[in-house]
Amino acid sequence: MSYLDKSAEEIHDTIVASIRSFFRAAGAKKAVLGLSGGVDSAVVAALAAEALGSENVHGILMPSPYSTLHSISDAIDLANNIDIRYDVIPIEKIYFRFMRDITPIFGGNFSWNTTQENLQARIRGTILMAYSNRNSALLLNTSNKSELSCGYGTLYGDLAGALMVIADIYKLQVYALAGYLNREKEMVPQNTITKAPSAELRDGQKDTDSLPEYAVLDPVLCALNDDGYSPEQVIASGVDSALVERVLGLKKAAAFKAFQMPCIVKVSDHPLLDATKWVVPRPE
16 A cells, blocks of 8 residues: 555544653644735644644744735634734735845846745744744744755745644645545635645745646655655656656655755655654654
8 A cells, every 4th residue: 555545533633642742752832824815834833733722833924025815814714713913024025125135146136036035934933933933933944845855945944933733745745634624524625725835935836836746746755764765666666767867856856855854744655854863753
């Protein structure tokens, strides 16, 4: 059986128990995370509220010039559904002040690239860590295994945190977990589940601008990361060789980031950095 077939119930129970164990070991009670309106942060927030109590989880919405109104409303709906407190701190003025003050490093070339995108992520990381320090709250990271495998994350920005809650589950499993969390009542807003995933770091951005569709990407990643298949075996199974080569290229380029990641909640037998120094063991 492929790791992608692991039940949402089992994943849920493992993560909730691991969060409790991690916070108990750290002597911490409070958690903070960024709420983007996306499914990853929504699922992490709901799991944390269940593990720690909703009164101990705080969300921060940090809309930028490229955030959509529905993402803000989805994040607020999520916070209300799971009964956590939240703040809204727009980063537009901070971002444009940064851009103005660091003009010399652009050398006159202001063409758009990941510099502007990563700056937004790092501003958000700074705000989250300020809350963390001020309120003795541990920052929960919301990156998933699909993104991390392909380097789709910003060091010192959205890869910051004390604990990576869903770093050992793929995007398709995050969606399954959202459905499981909604089994009795709506916790994760339906629009959060159905809309196209986006980092919203530029106008009209979608994850598929940088990555293959998750329905295509995740089975390849899982085969390579978790199920023990070589690239040749994956291609022999019928997967397009160009796709496999693209995934391998993304994985290779992203490998250095793994050594700078926070602790990971272990769900599979093959977390991205399989060393107990960095991996939170699954509770027995």
